[in-house]
Amino acid sequence: MNHDAVLEQKKIMESEWGGGKAPFGVSWRKYMMWIFIVSDAFTFGAFLAAYGLFRVTSAGWPDTYEVFTAFPFIGVEAPMLFVAMMTFILICSSFTMALAVSASYKNDRTKALKFLGLTILGGSIFILCQVYEWYHIIHDGATMTSNPWGVPLFSATFFMITGFHGLHVLSGLILLTITALKVKRGFYERRGSYEGVEIVGLYWHFVDLVWVFVFTFFYLL
Amino acid sequence: MSKQEHSKKVYIKVWIWLLAITIAGFIVSPLGLPGWLHNLFIVIIALMKGGLIVAYFMHLKFERLSLIYSILLPLILIVALAVALLYEGTTRFL
Incomplete structure (x- = not known):
């Protein structure tokens, strides 16, 4: 390369969008996760908006405080x-996920692994709870097209929204397990960056954020 | 990645806040508030919880402004969709 070409290259790389800088101040991995999260937020946003439309256009809507009363082992009804x-x-x-990220940035492998384990445990319990809830509502007679509370769209939206969220929890558990194994084997230590843990954390x-809104709009309102 | 951003103290504080306002959202239901007030309260609580999670757990608060905008501004479209559908649903079909 002649001298002018080298200078030109240097000029491009030094410009804001030339490839030599990170205009968003994060690595491409982390940025891609953020972009994915935005697109996923659109998916859930569309689900919840459609649910809102169904609900306001239906003649009535079941009271969730009367539908979701089951609680295992206690034998009495406990709404919500x-x-x-x-x-x-x-x-x-x-x-615990936040604590795992915190520990991994301090290069504390044991602690990071411990908190990742707790996060996986929490996610697994959540999934099992959801299985229980699905089992219960299906046992009550709810399907995608009908349910005993009168509005067929009620159970259709319930299965779609909580099912889609549950699928995200399940994918998250798989990702977390892979990440935990990588931490255990010293993958991030060798690479010199624990950013992978942070990205899975995002x-x-x-997934937690989506649940906050599903919980609010589907169960509480 | 300064230490302050991933400080354990902040995470514990945020966690306690999250639990506190979740409980607040629950105990308000049997109070028998008027429907719109109850719903407003519940939605505000959800937005507060979402804000805490995004700002501190996902530490978007500490990122560069260009990233913050490129994440948060597109979310206006979700609000627009919800408003459009709810408006459509409540004005044409009833």
Whole structure:
């Protein structure tokens, strides 16, 4: 390369969008996760908006405080208590995820692994709770096209929205397990960056975030 | 990646806040508030929780402004969709 070409190259690389700088101040991996999260937010936003449309155009809507009353092992009806517990568990698993990121940036492998394990545990309990809830509502007679509470779209939206969220939790658990194994084997230590843990963390927090809105709009309102 | 952004103290604080406002959202339901007030309260709580998670757990608050805008501004479209559908649903079909 002649001298002018080298100078030209240098000029491009030094410009804001020339490829030599990070205009968003993050690595491409992290930026791609953010872009994915935005697109996923659109998917869930569309689900919830459609649910809103169905709900306001239906003649009535079942009272969720009367539908979701099951709680395992206690033998009495407890409106919404089980869902509240699920919310609590997911918020806690988001918290332990944040601590795992915090520990991994301090290069504390044991602690990071411990908190990742707790996050996986929380997510697994959440999924099992959801299985219980699905089992219960299906046992009550709810399907995609009909349910005993009168409005067929009620159970259709329930299965679609919580099912889609559950699928995200499941994918998150797989990602978390892979990440935990990588931490254990010293993959990030060798690479010199624990950013991978942080990126999986972003995804997991997003799953928690979606649940906050599903919980609010589907169960509480 | 300064240490302050990933500080354990901040995470614990945010966690406690999240749990506190979740409980607040629950105990308001049996109070028998008028429907619109109850719904407004619940939605505000959800937005607060979402804000806390995004700002601190995902630490978007500490990112460069260009990233913050490129993440948050597109979300206006979700609000627009919801408003459009709810408006359509409540004015034409009833």
